[in-house]
Amino acid sequence: MGIETEIKTIERNEVKKVEQEMTQDGPNTTLVDMPRLQHLGEVMTDHGTEMAMALAILIVGLLVVRLLVKWLRKVLQRLMPTVKFVTTFCNLVYVIMVAIVASIAAVEFGAQPLNLLRLLTIISLVAIGLFIFLRPFIPSMPFKVGHTVKAGNLLGKVEAITFLNTRMRTFDGKTFFVPNRQILNEVVMNYQFSGSRRIKIDVGIRYDQDLLKAKRVLEALMTEDARVKPKPGPMVYVLNLANSAVELGGRCWVDNKDYWVARCDLMEKTKLRFDSEGIQFAFPQLDLHINDEGARPGESGVPAAVSLTGFGSREATDEKNI
């Protein structure tokens, strides 16, 4: 009996020790010992509904936001096809709506709206501050969406600019994705950096034509065009007294958007107006002068010596025997 009593006493003490240890460590020890899955199960039991609701709000909300912004972009592009800031505006709306959806989901999960508002305000202020202070150090592209540019050998319209690449559409319909670092290393020609462009109409008239009349006709033709800007006004210069032509240069300024069509129209009108006014264009010509004096006796009728005036040159009077 004595031994049995001792064993029971020892067991009781052991149990007491364990209970005391457990009581001292508190519930953490219980959690550590609990299997992880069981813990997850308890969490899901306690907060599962809120988590599921928050997740559902987030997924559905993001889908709805995406659809809404897509619809908004289409509508704005249809209503205001010339406005350049549609994409930027839509991106801004997208960011704001995503933030709203995320906030609603967080509140549903149990976050305090006031704390959330504070967090969002801090994030916004930090982002704006970083943007303002780091902007001069961020390499910016020398063009915007919608500009017509030539980068390297690629000429086309910029459709989109992302962090990694620039999407360009050439005039024959091909789409190119050019890495931004490559563009930044190239010489870029931006045709729409300034609002207007100069049109050059160079024509050559024959030496026997009325030069002043040709100048007047060309200047009037540019002046009366609705797209040509009055300031700086159209000008016509005598560029060169060339071999076979008096070269005239017409210069006028138009808006960038009108450049190509206006240039083609003015070219067409120049040709037709000069024709109707009786002003003849010059063309390369070769005058052949037969010199009878150089012919040998008995070989009359066959030109033994001729002179060439190369390509209508008035100055080139050197005679060459052939």
Next chain:
Amino acid sequence: MKIAEGLKIIESGWIRKPKGFRVKFQRPTDAGLEVGLSPPDGAAPLTSDVTAWRYAWKLWQATRAAAETGAPGALYNITVVDDQDQPFRFYGTGEFETYSPKHSDGKAANGENET
């Protein structure tokens, strides 16, 4: 007179610069010939007379058969006018031109187009 003043006089008095162009035409209705414009009043006009004349010519080609037979859809007296509703000379000839000419009494004029 300063050069700037002289340039203003030239700008306003030398050559009038039209602000836009429209194709003017007449189409038969029950009440007679009705005048129409394309693009209509209120819409932005065409900025190019070349485009306007090309548009007028295409309208003429598209309605030519109907105009000759008097069928529905015919368009008459197709021409280009400027922003002041004044006829504008065809840049190709420097003359005023009218496609499918038809006099107000309803008789078709001689020839397919008048200058």
